[in-house]
Structure formats: structure tokens, C-alpha cells
Amino acid sequence: MSEMPTYKKKDFTSDQDVRWCPGCGDYAILASVQLAMTKIGKKKEDIVFVSGIGCSSRFPYYMDTYGLHTIHGRAPAVASGVKVQNPDLSVWLITGDGDGLSIGGNHTIHLVRRNLDINVILFNNEIYGLTKGQYSPTTRVGMKTKSTPYGSIDRPFHPASLVIGANSTFFARTIDTDPKHMQEVFLKASQHKGTSFVEVLQNCVIFNDKTHDPVTNRATRPDNSINLEHGKPMIFGKENNKGIVFDGFTPKIVTIGENGITEKDLAVHNENEPSGVWSYMLSTMSYPDMPVPLGVLRCVDAAVYESAVHEQIDNAKSKFGEGSMEKLLHSGDTWTIK
């Protein structure tokens, strides 16, 4: 084994021209991922990026690692094959709200259910970009798009609710305007053993500009988002004086110092809560009624699929010995014709 090289961002930059629209949020995500790759402790030949179809799915072409640009929605299945075949690889799946939640929704929930040790980054811009502006499964009700000239009537998914509902072991959310936060979240995702699902609120400058602006804009972000920290009370706001309490299953905003509320009355984030109920409640918090949770919503340990696959193989080998076709051919009833 050769030693772990020290990488710079350019080591993960391929020789291909990046072809996203000027101003697209994808550029910042790409840069943050390339920087995160220098820190995950994996050699570049052991890293594979897999994507589906859509603007975000061009991503693997720009990474100087192994990569697969697959077909629409199917990246989770392709990535599963990669990971089962070689569990030592660091596998990253790049998808979007259309690719991962609409045409590929089935594969997404089954990837999460099986808990393969794959890192998913879902670029959520709440619109179809590559096909030029149709509504997606995360587009808000009422939004006018090319295919909803009278406003969208589809009830959208919260990606977090869907993924946590599918028995996810790791879910985090970050924003395309904060490279530092993105890198931190990608690193945590890579450290988690199991399917790590990261939603990035990403801006489509052409078809859905500023859709996440209240959350991602430096000026309005403090009042419209909440940074989750494990074991810490849920505090947010420009003045750091607002907090979250739960009335049964319903989150409510309170102000510290008003009506006798102190820090001790606030809900405390527990990303390790086993059942998923806590994380699910957080997943329902959305703009404009509630601050949008950023950071790790859920992180729990569970059996990892590909490890179990190889464990069964190893067990069978120690129990029955290495397989022999010669023996198999002669097993059961045989007879000789003279």
C-alpha cells in the first residue's frame, strides 16, 4: 500500500470545461466537493462519482476521479452495483430533485432502505433545468412554470421527510451560498457508515432564480434558518434570541426572555434519536412558517448492506470451503454410461 498523498483542489479538477449557466449554484457545490475530497482520507483512484440525468448530473465529468454519468433516475442502482462489487470505494451519488425524487424516486428510497455506504448529494432547485423549466416534485404549489401556466397543483415532497420516512440513517441539509458549511456537511456525510443523504438548497439562476433566497441570503438567513447542533438547544435569529419548542408534535417559535422563556425551555437537538420521529418532525419545518433546519437532522448507526453481503460470502467460504465447479458438477445423482 502506497502512502496517502496530500491533495489540493486541482487534483480533483478534470480537464473538461464546466458547462453550467453563469451564476448557477452548481459551481459553488463543485468547488466545495473538490475541497472536501482533499480531506476525506481517500485516494482519488478509490473515489467514484455517479450521477443520473439533469444539470447537476454533469458533475462527474468535472471531477478527476472515476465517474459514471448514467441514465435518468437510475444512479442509485448503478452506484449500488459499484459499491457491492467493491466496498472499499468511496462512492458519491449526484442527483437533483427531478432525477432523484421523480423518475428515480423508487431507486432513491430503496438505496436509503438498504443503507449502502454511499454519499448522496441532492441538488434541490425545485425545478427542471435541463429540460428548460417544468415543475418538479419539490416545486411549491401555485408556482407558474412552463408546464403549469396556471400554477402548480402538485403537492411537493420535502426530500427530508421522504428520506427519513424511508428509514434513513443520515440526513443533512446545506446551502449553495455557504462553502464552509457545505464542506463540513460533506465531510460528515463521508464519515457516516451507511447511506448519507445531503440536500443542498441550490439556485437555478435561469428558471427558478432566488427560490431559496430567504434561507440562503446572508442577510435574511439568520431569521429563516436554524443551524442544528447535536445536544444543543435550538436557537436562531439575527439576535440569537429565538428558539424552538414543541407543542406535542408541532414545532413553535418562541422568543427567549419573553413569557418567561429561557434557553432551558427550548427543544434540544438529538441527531441520534433512534426511531426517526424527532428527525421527521424537523423535516416538516419549512419556510415561510418556520426556520429551515440546516446541518445534520439525523445520524444513527445501522447495518450496512454491502458489509452484510461480503460477510455472507466470507461465512459461506469458511463453512463450505472455496467453491469448486468440479465438485458441483459431480454433486447429486450421477451415472456412468458405458
Added chain:
Amino acid sequence: MATTTKEVDHVVIRFSGDSGDGMQLTGTQFSSTSALMGNDVATFPDFPAEIRAPAGTIAGVSGFQVNFGTTEINTPGDEPDVLVAMNPAALKANVKDLRKGGVIIANVDAFTDLNFKKAKYEGNPLDTHELDNFQVIKAHITNQTVEALKDIDLDNKSKERCKNFYALGMTYFMYSRELDTTINWIATKFKGKDKLIEANTIALKSGYHFAETIEAIPSAYKIQPAKIEPGLYRHINGNTATAWGFIQAAEASGRKLFLGSYPITPASDILHELSKYKNFGVRTFQAEDEIAGVCSAIGAAFTGALALTTSSGPGIALKGEAIGLAMMYELPLVIVDVQRGGPSTGLPTKTEQSDLNIALNGRNGESPIIVIAASRPNDCFHMAYEASRLALEHMTPVILLTDGYIANGTEPWKIPDLKEYSKIETKLVDGKKPAEEKYLPYTRDEKTLARPWAIPGMPGYEHRLGGLEKQENTGNVSYDPMNHETMCRIRKEKVERVANDIPEQEVEGETSGDLLVVTWGGTYGAAHMAVQELRKEGKKVSLAHLKYINPLPKNLESLISSFKKVIVPELNQGQMKNYLNQTFQCNAIGYNKVQGLPFKIRELVGVFNKVLEQ
């Protein structure tokens, strides 16, 4: 009264009853015993799509046909000589197939008014004249089984369940079968359940003794051992042989076998079979759907596996886009299509050859891939190995066509010499490229046009593959018009050049004559027997059975042109005929059947004779 023993060269028995009556097991036992006694054997199960259709109805009838004999056996037989009918529905569903003069063994205990109604008989068919052309043996199979087991401490229902062994015992006497194989099997199967071992053994012997005793069986038949090529033999069905062929190909190529699959009739048994062999390092992934099955295999192929997906018609339709992607990636991938009756959901448990068109053309754009087909159950090992060899050596997807008939059919198989299946040369790069030299994934082998295969984990070979058109050599995304045309031509020529790497077309009979019969897939047995029969009569008929379909063998065109007429019998509406006519402008005529049933030998003899006379 002493029974007389009559010698015949082959006999076809069909066991038929409710799907819960254990007819598959009974048939399997009969064929195992016969093979061990040195007969050549072929079998075919015929079961309903419903797991347990209502008992007593025609929809619930399950059958198993065995053809065994002293001569070469190539099909499960045209017409049964003996029909075991465990109830009226089984009689009704099968009597039309029975040879005139054939024997019916009817379990009269199930011939009740209620069952007549369920089988849509107006009265007891055994009392009318409709069975006058047959020899009917009325046997109280259920009651006598229960009676024979009266001293065994089992409930009545469990005793009744032993009735299939009673029926089996009767046929064992009729055809002078030895009881030992089945008695040993019962002992292993019910190990630890002594009462069941005793009960089933007694039922078997009681049936045997009953047949010996009753005067209703006028003559017993004796079948001598067949003249078969010397060697060590075992039984194999098509799906098992297919699974084993892939395991051997993985061994021969030094690659790990990965199967991504989704359950579907009649292909699931390959998934079941491969799931057993974890100690061979086989990875099986039961995916969430057909598309995920093939896509996971593509991911595994990129990562260095011998990657495989298995399905049947409806699943192949779903996999089309992904197969096109594998073709674009130029990765090795084997797709097994165990064909069934189509279109749509069609006839899931019946056989057909109607997926040739989708195998050849079922993808968007210009997307040629290799297509090959197995000819009989014991050919599946070889063809699965061949599919893997071609995929790995030529870096392309390969579709292997089998069908429900050969997948479920069982026949003796001369155990192959594994030295003949020991070396597949993959296109895996050696990993010794100088660090400063860039890896170009789309450079090509001069002879085959196959591209190199570098896999994750190899330093310095990092590269990206995509479904977008790629620049020659570099593999970078390219929208250049001339490059696209070049790449389409290369991908086409790559598959065409596989013709240099497959055997020439073999022909049974002379290489010229009046009529060339061209077949492919599971119709081999019937066509072979029919052609043999006509040749014995001195007719100038030959058989070319195609196993390599795209590309076709290089000598096929000249072979076809050396015959006055060409006929292509197939279980579809003329897909191979059209393909040959389109390729060679050869005026081949078709003989087609889409009934979910295989060809009969006599049927083909009639058709070929008619064509010769025209």
C-alpha cells in the same frame, strides 16, 4: 393372471392433477429413476401461472411430462402414451393431447359430482363413450392410499397427500422401474420425520403392487437402456445449467460474478440458483425493479465484475434504455432473456420465441449488441459461458436467449471437461501505464475494436463514462457531427467483427439439397428429430440450428444459398425468417405457431413434407 411384458423404444407419460397434488415431484422422480436406469430422458413441466388456482378447476391443473426411451430423446415427446389424471379437470385439460389408444389412469375417488361441475363436465366422463379410443384404468388412488396407511399414526389429510406416490408406484410397475431411487429420495427428503418416510414408501409400494395385481393392466412395457455416448452423466435443467455456466465463466476470467435481478417467471430460478453459491464469491442483488437489476449490473461491470442480469420479456422491455447505456459505455454485460409467451404479460408460464426482435432492436438509436441463443437444457451451460466470453473479450453487452421450455426442461447432461472452459482473456488494463501518460478509455484493439477496461482502484486510470456521445479515443463528451457518425460506425463494426470469433454454422445433413430447415433456440429437439426422420426416408433435407444470431456465422449465407428452399419454423410470427430475409434476401418461408406450446415432431415432419412436395 400373469402379465406380459412388451418392449417399446420410447414412452411419454404425463402426470396431471391439481397444482397441490405434487405432480411436478412425481414426474421428477420418474425421470430420475429412468435416467439412472440408463434411459435417455427429456421432461417438461406445465404449471399454471396461479400458485394455487381453485382446486379441481382446469385453471388449477398442473402437469409434468416425461419422455424416456432406448433411443436418442430430444424432446419431451409429442403425444403422451399415458395420462395420469388425478381429477376430472386434469382429464379434461389433457385428454385431447393423448395418443389414440393411449392409457388413462384415472383417480376415480376424485371423480365426484362437485369435481365434474368444476371441470365443466355434464356427467362422469368415465361412464360415457368419449374415452372409447383410450384404455382407461380406474383406480381408487386416494382411498387405497389412505387404506394402505391405516396403521400409521397420521391424520387423514396427511395420508391423502401420499397419493402421488401411489400413482407413481403404478407407473413404476407398468414400465419396470426400480423403486430404490425413489425410496432413497423419500428417506433423505423427510429425514427426521419417520412417519412420513414410512407413509410415502408404503404408498409407493402399494401403487406398484396394485398395478401388478389388477387385471385392468393388460400388458406392461419394458424400456431397455438407451444407446448414449459413454461418459459420466447427471440431470440438469436449463436455468440451473445457465447459472452454472456463468459461475464457470467468472472462474475462467478471474472476475467475480455479479447478478442484479428482479423476480420474474420463468427466469427467477437463475437468481435462486446463483444465490446459493456464495462460497464461489457470487454476489446476487435482488433489486427493487427490473431497471435497477440491470443498472446495478452495469455499476458492477464498471467496477470489474462479470456482470449479469436475468429476466423475461416484460423485464427486457424495461431494461432497454440501460442496455443501450451499457452498449454506449462499451462495458461487458450479459442479459439473459428466458422468453415466455408475450406480448405484455402474455402467457407467463408458457413458452414462445417472440423476443428475437426486441433482443436485436429493442433500444433507441443505433445500438447493436451481440445476440446468442441456447438450443436445449444441457446447452445452457455452454452458451452462458459463451455469452460471458464474448462480452468480456469484445467489451459489449450480450443478450442470451433461452425460453421457458428449455429453462424448465430437464435432460441428462454429459458432465463437461472443465479444461474446455478454463480461459477467458479480458480486456483489463495491466496497470503499468507511465504516470504522465493519460489513459484513453476509447482506444481500440486493432483486431476486435474492443476498448480497454480500467476499473476503480487503479491509480492513474481515473476516467468518466457517460451516455452522451463521446469523442473517439478520449471518451470526452462530443457533439461533433462527423465524430458521432464515426462512433456509430465503430460500434456497429465492433459487433460485426465478432463473426471472426464464433464457430462456423454447423449443418446436420448435406451442405446442399432441396430443403434447409433453419431453427434457433428451444425448437432444436423437435426439428432435429423431424429432419432425421425425413433423411431416413432419403429426402434431401438438412438442418442448420442457429446459436449465434447477431452477428450470424460467416458461412451461413453460402449455406442458405445452396438449398432450393429454406424454411424457418419458429414459435412466433416469423421474426427469424424476416431477419434472415432482410440480411440475405433469401426468400425463406416461415412455419409459425404462437400457442404457448412447443413444436411436435410429427407436426414438423408434415410441414416439411408439404414444402418438399410443392
